[in-house]
Amino acid sequence: MNEFAQAYLVPDGTDLQGIKDAFEGRYSVTEDEPQELIRRFYDTFDWSLYQAGSLLEERGDGSQRELIWRDLHGEAPTLAWSTDRDPGFAADLPSIPEIDRLASLVGIRRLLPLLDVHSRLISWRLLNEDDKTVVRLELEQNRYVDKGRERQGPISVLLRLHGVKGYDEELQATARLLQQDLKLSLARAELLEEALAAAGRRALDYSSQLDFRLDPQRRADATAKEILLHLLNTIEVNIPGTRENLDSEFLHDLRVAVRRTRSALTQIKDVFAADLVERYKDAFGWLGEFTGPVRDLDVYLLDFNDFQSSLPEALRHHLEPLRDFIHAHYGAEQKALVAHLDSKRLRDLLRDWRAFLEAPVPEQSVVPNAMRPVKAVADERIWTMYRRVRKEGRAITPDSPPEDMHELRKSCKKLRYLIEFFDSLYPKQEVRQLVKLMKVLLDNLGNFQDLAVQADHLRDMAQRMRDETHASTDTLLTMGVLVGHLLEQQHRAREEFAQIFATFDSEGHQALFNALFAPAKRRRKGA
């Protein structure tokens, strides 16, 4: 029996007995005891399952819970398994090959309940002359319950048509009867989508990706506000999840939005008053700072298994005290983070910032770029920053100090953010190619720097573990091996830099940057 058979919409006010009567004469109809069903839908905060075209729902009747993962387009087989706990993280899912794909969609995020649908099910069985069931129908009276937002209400009544294997003719005939005689139409939306809409929500309402559709002629200051407002929304929407530490991506996305905010403030030059820029740059600097320590620990925990498996088997268990140490300090750091998140200072900052962003731009502005079309400002800024990246990168030799690499990374990040803010002003394919190119270069520079920082941090931690917990010699030595690995990888990143930068700086890529962003005069020359 296909669990997810065709569903028909039963319009409000339809006489249900009338539907049942329509079958009489052709079949006898028996009605089974009505049943109650609660479905709870799950997804990650950034809708990774829905985005991949699948739904995860839990069905329970109090004593048993079953998880059902199915493809919205019916392309992959539906999987169901019983469970005694919330889905949670990928590691909480059963480790069988079929479910691995689900685990990889979930990634490092946590599966969170979206909302519940409570249903009363009335089952009708159509019986032929031998009193054999040939078709099953399930009338589903549904209500959504959105516990988080304390909302609930009725949603569509559905009539689901289930075939019985080997009785296709009867199934087709019943489908015809529903459509032609009873004028029922197929339900187009998924139950979840309808429930979300009824609850005033919609799927895919969060993504950490930037996706602006900017008007090239719009004033630069107004456009900058639009970009910054989006980033502020991202910051705010991630605060509850960060507070509760539902998964590590809330904090991560929050921090990225903060970095982008600072970058937009300082890189979309001369659109706001200088003192305001300075003030908020510092304020968001503070936000970036107090969210740092927990993020550092998150990174360790996320990488921990990889760290461990990079070690010879005999050493691996010596690393466990490090995990314990991180966990032991995590609580205090998280508490400090929450205190900051709950502080008046942050509340005031976000409130004032929102007030500024939501206020209309002044009719006249003396700030030089404020009233210019955003496309012109974006062109100039990206071009300048590109040239800086090129200059700094070309100056790096095998003997350059790490600080030079660090400076280049900062410039690269600024360039990447600028391109991402303004990508809708440029041809899609070309911009995408450039962003990809930037990512490769940034990964290399990031590895070089982050690995060194991590090695330092690890050394620091070893010191503290020795002082605070009298960590064993074996553990400290094992951490030493890890530091060695990190420095080796860092060394490799340094060696690979020249090649990666050369690719970035190839003639073709230069021409592309030139064509997209260079001042008109130059662009003609280049063409």
Added chain:
Amino acid sequence: MKIIASYNIKGGVGKTATAVNLAYLSAREGNRTLIWDLDPQGAATYYFRVKPKVKGGTRALVAGHHDLDNLVKGTDFAGLDLLPADFSYRNMDLLLEDNKRPTKQLQKLLAPMAIAYDYVFLDCPPSISLVSENVFRASHALLVPMIPTTLSARTLDQLQEFLEGHDGLGKVNLMPFFSMVDRRKHLHVHLMETLPESFPTFLKASIPYASDVERMGLTRMPLPAYAPASNPITRAYEALWAEIKEGLARSRGG
């Protein structure tokens, strides 16, 4: 996929009730279960209210013209499907003869069903024939329900002789058990004490004689589906099913 046959040379010993009730219990546990009614009389088919008809008849079936899956009918019970009987099954012997490997055709037809089912029950016609030889070769367990009478004991001997006399059949997992037992009859009690001594694989569970089983013809459904859970016959079938699964697990281990 495990294939379990319910078979006896003699008729009227409770073969169909065995196949139908065990298949039901298997499905009730969540196993994807198929019952194939190989008996042209179609009693199992009747119990499930399905018409005894197979598209193209036995000829097309035996020749492998249809995927078996296309001939399967869903029963009224979740997880339990039926491959119906057809009156033309009475000619199955002759049609099997025409095949290249006439004693292995059933096994070949069933092989593709392994993706869809965990257990397949075969309700076999009585007598020893090419059909039964096919059944013996295909089955992981050969259930032999027998009424505790002297004649039944003879048929079990005959069956064993047949199996030992045919290549590759000596290892068939023979599982005889007592069916339609009437404990008021001395002969029944006596045979139940002595017969298993000469058949080490004799199952301990037995099914008492009961009018409840006969009522299956009226209710047209497996007994556990309509009798209360406390019904002694249901309990007897549950014990039998548990013992069969144990036996299958042992033979897999050994």
